[in-house]
Amino acid sequence: MPEVLLIKTSSMGDVIHNLPVATDILAKFPNASIDWVVEESFSEIPVMHPGVKNVIPVAIRRWRKHLLEKKTRSEFSIFRERISEKRYDIVLDTQGLLKSAALAKFAHGAICGYDADSAREPLACLFYDRKLQVGRDLHAVTRNRLLAAKCMGYSLEDLPLDYGIAMQIEKMPERAIFLHATSRDDKLWPEERWVELGRKLEMQIHLPWGSARERERSERLSGLIPGSVVPDRLGLRNAAELISGAAIAVGVD
Missing domain, CATH: 3.40.50.2000 (Glycogen Phosphorylase B;)
Incomplete structure (x- = not known):
């Protein structure tokens, strides 16, 4: 059973665009266990996907305004404990930023991300164990899905686009x-x-x-x-x- 940690922290649209990655992984690896690191203000989004087991909130946006406060240090310590509780088979950073790559380093597991030509911030790839090429001209949803597919060795050809959101909807x-x-x-x-x-x-x-x-x-x-x-x-x-x-x-x- 592969243990997977997704790193996609913000913003709202980017987090939503990452939901199909969880659906794809579970379609190919039905027994996979998926955790997700996300900004606290968007933590309700991955919770909507029934395939996401644990949501690990982070508060970079709030912490950076109060770096020297005791509360910030305490909350960051709690985050570090949560992200390092277990060993992951794959730590997948689909954000491609320095901040997301740095967060990934606190997890235990091989970090997979974009190469320097593909990442939004090329220096982020210095934190990765595996660096993969994904066209920057592709839609964000496709980029996320392709990165995960290349990292975990499956094809998207037979996988329909599915955000996986489970809700009771009153029309x-x-x-x-x-x-x-x-x-x-x-x-x-x-x-x-x-x-x-x-x-x-x-x-x-x-x-x-x-x-x-x-x-x-x-x-x-x-x-x-x-x-x-x-x-x-x-x-x-x-x-x-x-x-x-x-x-x-x-x-x-």
Whole structure:
């Protein structure tokens, strides 16, 4: 039974893009045991995959703001204990960054990652025991899957793309979700366009949010779109269920 540790810490989209790797590995090695290192704020995502046994949260984003604090040292010590609890057959870093490669070094096992021409940060390959070439022009999902396949010696030819998410979904054909938030202001869609679309759709519009600023935008839009709803702040799993159950989801990022 191969013991596999996946290193894909952030951001949200990158973590989601890595889910098919777990599905592929289990399709080829049904008895594999898969653990996953991920940023604490995205830890709900790998939990949604029934094939991921243990999720090991890390808090690089938070720790680097408080490097000298006792709490940071204590939490990092706990992380080191968890990641080194057992020996892995494969430690697979699909992130290809210096930070992810450095985290992989705390695990016990052979580290596999991209070679210098394939990694997003070429110096990361200095931490790897096996360095594999994967085209940088490929989609992120394909890159992740190919790296795992090359590392573990299987082909993707007979493997359909499957994110493996297991959720109980209540279908709501009269519901539309507007995902107006984005990582940069220059990617925002004008609010008047959201209002125009919301008024044209004869559906109940839900306007989820994740920050105080996004909540303010949701409330502004809701005030101009009749019958729309601003839900309470949702965890990632609840947000995924809300989106999956909707008839329409509109986003910008």
